[in-house]
Amino acid sequence: SQTIHQWPATLVQPVGSPLSLECTVEGTSNPNLYWYRQAAGRGLQLLFYSVGIGQISSEVPQNLSASRPQDRQFILSSKKLLLSDSGFYLCASDRGFHEKLFFGSGTQLSVL
């Protein structure tokens, strides 16, 4: 089965600073990759998904961007963080649409 490595586990950043969260996947090739955000008291929201290297789709307009430089690497970035970017970020992968989803352990981001 797939294993997702996500780091860091927690991050405290000042407003206006850059962000880079990294996710790598083991145990599969050519996975679909996802970045989700879970804001306090709210459900998970899909931010970005990727079906292949260099292919990124955004679900919601925002201050964040994503990149997939390698098949099993997915990066979430921001040039200047906003307070509203605070939340719990989860990387996920699957082998195809309607396949079982695997999640990373998440990054708790606090923007102060």
Added chain:
Amino acid sequence: KNEVEQSPQNLTAQEGEFITINCSYSVGISALHWLQQHPGGGIVSLFMLSSGKKKHGRLIATINIQEKHSSLHITASHPRDSAVYICAVSNSNSGYALNFGKGTSLLVTP
């Protein structure tokens, strides 16, 4: 957008009790996921189903497509079952985007 409602929001049970968590959705779907989120935040996929019933250990998931409703049952509950249980749905119109419920927070006491 598919509205996903879970009930109850919070649930406390004694060890050994039979537990049911419900999920209703507003638009026809192609698949429904049940996820488990532990206090540390990590999420595990429990089930993905599009019809009928699935069982894994003490967990059972059912779905009624006509009624747009799914249930997650836990038999002989144990304190280690304490977690947030999340329902999520997808349909062909939503592409890769799952619509998530807000979760049901379950506490099983010894």
